[in-house]
Amino acid sequence: MARPSQISLLLATLVAFVTGALATVLPQPRPQPQPRDIDLPDFTADSFYSSFWNDGTAKVKYNNGPNGKYSVDWSGNKGNFVAGKGWNPGGPRVVDYSGTFAPNGNAYLSIYGWTTNPLVEYYIVESYGTHKPCSSPTDDAEQKGKVTVDGSTYEIWTKMRKNKPSIQGTATFPQYWSIRTDLRVGGTVHTDDHFKAFVASGLKMGRHSYMIVATEGQDSNGTSSIVVGVAPSS
Numbered sequence: 001m002a003r004p005s006q007i008s009l010l011l012a013t014l015v016a017f018v019t020g021a022l023a024t025v026l027p028q029p030r031p032q033p034q035p036r037d038i039d040l041p042d043f044t045a046d047s048f049y050s051s052f053w054n055d056g057t058a059k060v061k062y063n064n065g066p067n068g069k070y071s072v073d074w075s076g077n078k079g080n081f082v083a084g085k086g087w088n089p090g091g092p093r094v095v096d097y098s099g100t101f102a103p104n105g106n107a108y109l110s111i112y113g114w115t116t117n118p119l120v121e122y123y124i125v126e127s128y129g130t131h132k133p134c135s136s137p138t139d140d141a142e143q144k145g146k147v148t149v150d151g152s153t154y155e156i157w158t159k160m161r162k163n164k165p166s167i168q169g170t171a172t173f174p175q176y177w178s179i180r181t182d183l184r185v186g187g188t189v190h191t192d193d194h195f196k197a198f199v200a201s202g203l204k205m206g207r208h209s210y211m212i213v214a215t216e217g218q219d220s221n222g223t224s225s226i227v228v229g230v231a232p233s234s
């Protein structure tokens with residue numbers, strides 16, 4: 001994925017920083033999400049951080065709900081987007097989430113984020129559509145190992161992205177993938193265990209940027225409705 005501009009990232013980072021600094025000293029009334037917020041690529045509409053990136057060709061509507069709730073409707077079987085809610089910065093966390101994920105075609109439901117220095121884009125994949133990530137020869141991906149955590153085995157994969165969109169503009173950087181074998185929609189993810197598995201596989205991580213429970217679609221259509229911070233009730 002990518003940023004439309006570095007400026008919006010800087011603004012979002014500044015807003016997140018100031019909001020975070022205030023939150024440590026003041027009792028915070030919970031702000032209601034403002035409709036205009038959904039036009040911005042990154043924003044802090046409530047206690048969760050939201051991110052919505054669209055390559056400009058995907059037909060997608062991101063609906064920012066209260067607290068950890070969001071939904072995405074996409075159509076057209078064209079383009080790439082990543083949307084979701086989480087934290088900025090991300091990092092080691094116990095991530096509860098629940099909801100529905102109903103893609104037609106290629107899409108991922110994952111705990112998704114970035115580190116800098118080194119620049120890394122990572123995915124802890126909980127479910128996917130028709131394409132298992134890293135599985136086709138054109139992915140040119142390498143499996144580094146496996147980790148059993150959060151009730152399933154996850155496969156650890158990596159691949160390089162050359163001159164691709166990133167949170168630092170167009171760049172060359174690795175992707176790290178932890179891909180769940182027993183796919184699910186809803187549960188608890190201990191991100192630290194996945195990060196440790198990356199590092200144990202020789203995949204270095206840097207300083208955490210944002211981390212979201214993301215819906216990503218590629219040339220597909222579908223819907224998702226996710227609540228971050230709430231584990232499934234059954």
Ligand SMILES: *[C@@H]1O[C@H](CO)[C@@H](O)[C@H](O)[C@H]1NC(C)=O
Nearest residue numbers: 075076077104105220221222
């Ligand atoms: C959604 O994608 C599938 C193929 O993955 C296609 O058969 C279907 O027509 C698409 N539906 C819409 C509404 O675009």
